[in-house]
Amino acid sequence: MSAQQERIVATAVVPLDFTYNYRVGQYVERYIKGLGQKKIMGVKCPGDASVIVPPRKYCGRCNEIMNEWVEVGPEGTIENFTIAHVNLNKGVVEKADTEYIVALVKLDGATSLLPAKVLGVSPVDVEVGMRVKAVFKDPVEDSLEDLSHFEPAG
Amino acid sequence: MQRDIAIVAQAQVMTDSLDIPRERMLFDLVKGLFDKVGITRHDIDGFVLNSNDFEVGHTIANVFEDTPCGAYMKDETHVEADGMWAAQYTTMRLLSGNYDTALVVGNSSGASTFRPYLVMDYQLNPTYDRQLGILNELSTAALQARAYMAKYGAEEDDFNEIAARLLRNAALNPYAVRSKADATAGDVLASDYLYEPLRQLACYPFTDGACAMILASGKRAKELTDKPVWIKGMGNSVDTYYVGERDLATSKSARMAGERAYKLAGISNPAKQIDVAEVSAKFAYQEPIISEALGLFKEGSAGKVASKGLADLGGSMPVCPSGGGLGAYVFTANGLVRVAECVRQLKGEAGEAQVSGAKTALAHSQDGFCAQHNGVMVLSTEEG
Incomplete structure (x- = not known):
């Protein structure tokens, strides 16, 4: 590569500006309706009995319809968990104003872990095993x- | 495998800035490779190109890659996943007996054209994860690192030691875009946290680059080179997308990919039979998860491997003498680069990073969040 030998006089900046419209599907629609009643709904696989949140129709392991x-949680x-020091804004790393907690939460009754933000506890005090509520x-x-975040339970 | 297939030669180019247009990068690389081997594009039966539409910014990304790679009017196809899959499909074409010589080329411009973290954002499930903005390449990686620490009692310092080793190795690699000959864990510790425990120097650098390789049937390979590198086995396996449903501390799919490759290659004890491994790790912490799944080290042994230097250049199982993904990460072609690095080792062309007497090498590739999809190729200096 010989960038030094060449003076770059033009770069083409090409934005792609378009929108994809997805039907979220009946499972996520039902999940959202549940959240509207402050309930967290999961689905159970008839094959391996795992309870998945957010719900989706197909179990990869069993190749079955769940x-x-x-109803799971709300605790x-x-x-x-990880403590975030940055935000990713369209792929660009930006320093976060304050550190925050991103966790994987096992809701009571669920098998899968739900990615979530946890507020109301300092990043230095958070620990694995901590009880939280939606x-x-x-x-x-x-x-x-509608499921905004989690905070320490009790 | 049912037919002897070998890699004849490889070529790489890497940079960390917008130096030259993609087409010229590919033309210079591929033409240079043809010249080195002493053939022209007319000697190639099949072309497999590897790049990512989303990253390149137009559908059928290879449209403008065919011509500089010499594929005009040729039998050509395209692979969107990591470049190792392109190498595996190329091998399968040769195995079919319908092709004798093939070219595989992977490229990416993650340093200049587009942001790799954004490519990963657009791998997120659009109707849920992408709506919420909680998961991204860095947060998922940090959670995977934490999972390994929690399961095996590993420390952040173990990962910093791995990163330092890779940055030192990268200083021996002419293709690396980031390196530090005297890197220590302290240097890594001094770099900023992104998501704990990920520190900047333990993450892959954005890279523009390409990798090209000529593969051939056994007879043809021996006509084209004195040192064919034989493909002994390959395999791959894909885990679920959902990080909340995986044991992130281990990689079942890397283990299965390895087992499939080992079965073909007749490898029963990888830690003994493999002389050098090139593992695709985007972040330092991924190296132990993957190399342990591949049977190169004991499960959960990152701390011991680092403190005893087992994965070092002079160690019992050198991993990424090239510096791996921490020296350069050609997004979408990193696994292909790992194959190319194994070729350099097995041809005895790795210079200061040469593992002396290396006869059998393992290359690994990954794709997706937390290495959801894994591929393995086993290469050897010995035919048959």
Whole structure:
């Protein structure tokens, strides 16, 4: 490569500006309806009995349709977490104003872990095994964001 | 395998800035490789190109790659996943008996054209994870690192030691875009946290680059080179996308990919039978997870491997003498580069990073969040 020998006089900046419209599917729609009632719904696999949140129709392991709806949470346990020092904004790393906690939460009754933000506890005090509870938006808006975050239980 | 297939030669180019247009990078690389081997594009029966539409920014990314790679009017196809899959498909084409000579070329411009972290954002499930903005390449990686630490009692310092070793090795690699000859764990510790325990120097550097390789049937390979590198086995395995449903501390799919490759290659004790390994790790912490899954080290042994220098150049099982993904990470072609690095080792062309007497090498590739999809190729200096 010989960048030094060549003076770059033009670069083409090419934005792609378009929108994809997805049907989220009946499972995520039902999940959102549940959140609108401040309930967290999962689905159970008839094959290996795992309870998956957020719900989806197909179990990869069993190649079965998961069709039994189960209410889980609203409390759970932090199984894993990281303390974020940055945000990713369209792929660019930006320093976060304050450090925050991103956790994998095992909701009571669920098998899978739910990625979530945890507020109301300092990043130095958070630990695996900590009990947390879901905090919903008030009023709810029938959207995924209705499940706002988790905070320490009790 | 049912037919002897060998890698004839490899070529690489890497940079960390917008130096030259993609087409010229590919033309110079591939033409240079043809010249080195003493053939022209007319000697190639099949072309497999590897790049990512989303990253390149137009559908059928290879449209403008065919011509500089010499594929005009040729039998050509394209692979979007990591470049090792392109190498595996190329091998399968040769195994079919319908091709005798093939070219595989992977490229990416993650340093200049597009942001790799954004490519990963657009791998997220669009109707859920992408809506919430909690998961991204760095947060998922940090959670995987934490999972390994929690399961095996590993320390952040173990990962910093791995990163330092890779940065030192990268200083011996002419293709590396980031290196530090005297790197220590302290240097890594002094770099900023992104998501704990990920520190900047333990993450892959954005890289523009390409890798090209000529493969051939046994007879043809021996006509083209004195040192064919034989493909003894290959395998791959894909885990679930959902990080909340995986044991992130281990890689079942890397283990299965390895087992499939080892079975073909007749390898029963990888730690003994493999002389050098090139593992695709985007972050230092991934190296122990993957190399342990591949049977190169005992499960959960990152601390011991680092303190005893087992994976060092002079260690019992050298891993990434090239510096691996921490020296340069050609997004979408990193696994192909790992194969190329094994070729350099087995041809005795690795210079100061040469593992003396290396006869059998392992190359690994990954794709997806937390290495969801894994591929393995086993290469050897010995035919048959």
